[in-house]
Structure formats: C-alpha cells, structure tokens
Amino acid sequence: MSKKIEAPTLEEAYKLASKELNCSITDLEIEIVQNPSKGFLGIGKKNAIIIATCKKKEQNDIKRELEKKEDEVVEKTQETKPQKVEETIKIEKKEIIKPEEKPKAEVKQTIVKEEKEKEPKETQKLEKRFELPQVKDEFQDFYKESVSIEEIAQTIENDINDLFKYSCFDIEKIKVKPYDENTVLIEFSGADSALLIGKEGYRYKALSYMLFNWVNSKYDLQIRLEIAEFLKTQEEMVKNYLKPVIEKIKKEGRGQTKPLDGVLIQIALKELRAEFRDKYVAIRTNRQGEKYIIVNQFNKKNEQ
Secondary structure (H helix, E strand, O other): OEEEEEEOOHHHHHHHHHHHOOOOHHHEEEEEEEOOEOOEOOEOOEOEEEEEEEHHHHHHHHHHHHHHHHHHHHHHOOOOOHHHHHHHHHHHHHHHOOHHHOOHHHHHHHHHHHHHHHOOHHHHHHHHHOOHHHHHHHHHOHHHHHOOHHHHHHHHHHHHHHHHOOOOOOOOOOEEEEEEOOEEEEEEOOOOHHHHOOHHHHHHHHHHHHHHHHHHHHHOOEEEEEEOOHHHHHHHHHHHHHHHHHHHHHHHOOEEOOOEOOHHHHHHHHHHHHHOOOOEEEEEEOOOOOEEEEEEOOOOHHHO
16 A cells, blocks of 8 residues: 655655554665755745655565455365366466566676676676776865865856856855864855845755755865855854853763754854864754754663
C-alpha cells in the first residue's frame, strides 16, 4: 500500500510515513515527488512531498497470497498423485513471484562481475589504477591549492554585488574579505540594510542559509554574515547572558542555557565550547521545539 505524504522537510516526511504505515523507516520505499525549498527570503517556500511504501508489508502480502494459492491447489488436486501437486504449486509460484522482485543491485553486480571476468587482466589493472575517488579528491582541493582566499573573496564579492544590484533595497557595495583561513566576512551596509534583517532576524537567517550553501559547496569555506552590525550586537548580547551561566557551570560542573533562537544558539554554542573544552557541549530540543544548550561531563552517557 502506497501513501502520499507532505511535510516541511524530507526527514519529517519520512517519520510521518513511518508512523502512518506502521513501518520502520529502513523498510520504507520512498519516491520523492517534490524536494523541500525555503525559497528566497521566505518567498516561494515548498514542502517535501513523497510517496512511501512499506516493503515488508508488500512481501507479507505476496507470501499470504502464495500460501492461499497453495491451499487452493492442494484442495483441487487431493485425488491426484503427489508429484502432480508439487508441479502445479511450482507453476503457481512462478506466476505470483515476478522477476522484478529480485533486487536490481544484485542483478547489476552479477552482470558486471561476468563482464569483468571476460575482460583482459591488463584492462582491469588500468581501471583499478585510475579510480574515480582520486579524481574527486583532487577536484575538491582545487581552490585550496591553486587559488588564495583573497582571490576567492574577491570573486564572491563580485557575484554577490551582481545578484543584489537589481534588488529594491538601497544598500552600498557589498564587501567580502577573509576573516580567517577558513572563513570569509560578508558585510552589508546602507540605508536599507537593516531591512535585510527582518522581524526577529528571519530574513537574516534566510540570507545566511542561502549564502552559506553557495560558498561552502563551491569553495569549501565558512561565512560570517554582518548586516548593519546585527551579528556584532547579537554576539555582545549572548556573551553578557552567558557570564552567569558560565560561572554556575564552573561551580556545579554542569548546566544549560535558556531556549535560544536562530543565530543566537550558534553564537552561544561557539562561546561555550571555547570556554569548556573538556566538557560535552551540545544543542538539545525541548517538547515545544525550542533549542537550548547543555554542558556536562563526557563520561556521563545517560545525560548526553
């Protein structure tokens, strides 16, 4: 039985499908109809849509159908010889069990193996020598080895300014420069730059997510997004909040923060991990879906 599921993310869609079909996620056969999208600055958001089928249930249905067929055949052929009954059952099995039920990966591996055995040994050696992962590793390190972070920052700056020159916001030229060896600083300023932050920072989070996915996937770098000193203000606010929390953790050996949202949770996580390098520091989610940070000892597995 297949079921169409819609949810904000693929992970939530898988969980919902597992619940509704009463089936483990590992036993689900998933067809993705629509990938989720957060859109641009909250516009054009799309939910994930999947069609889920429980493989185990289908196998059980086939098994029950097979048993039913066997019972019918036995009833019809009670007066015939046992050998004829067995032959009839085998024929019925062939009709029910389709060739497609054999895993495609297994069939493909068998074909490839047979073709490899037919090929000359010299050809197999050459293929082993030039494996794809070696080419991929070299490609991943291309920017690190041949292009400096200053040159990458300049390229990112040109591309971002080309993107925003048609926007309706009155902003100055966007500046991009190295922050450290693995991070670039992206700065927005101008009369309308504060509008890019949005209510409760929702536009800031959307823009940060979009820029990070682009820069990290293409250049393997982190980003630090500063809009009208928003990030600087948030960092100062979080540091002031964490002072008594840090003192309490030093006295008691453990503790946690209040629920924090968006960029605040990431700033707090960075500060606490820098302060407590010998402790377990991680983000947790409460029943209301709010995120907070816990700090305790590494060896207390039941508290992690």
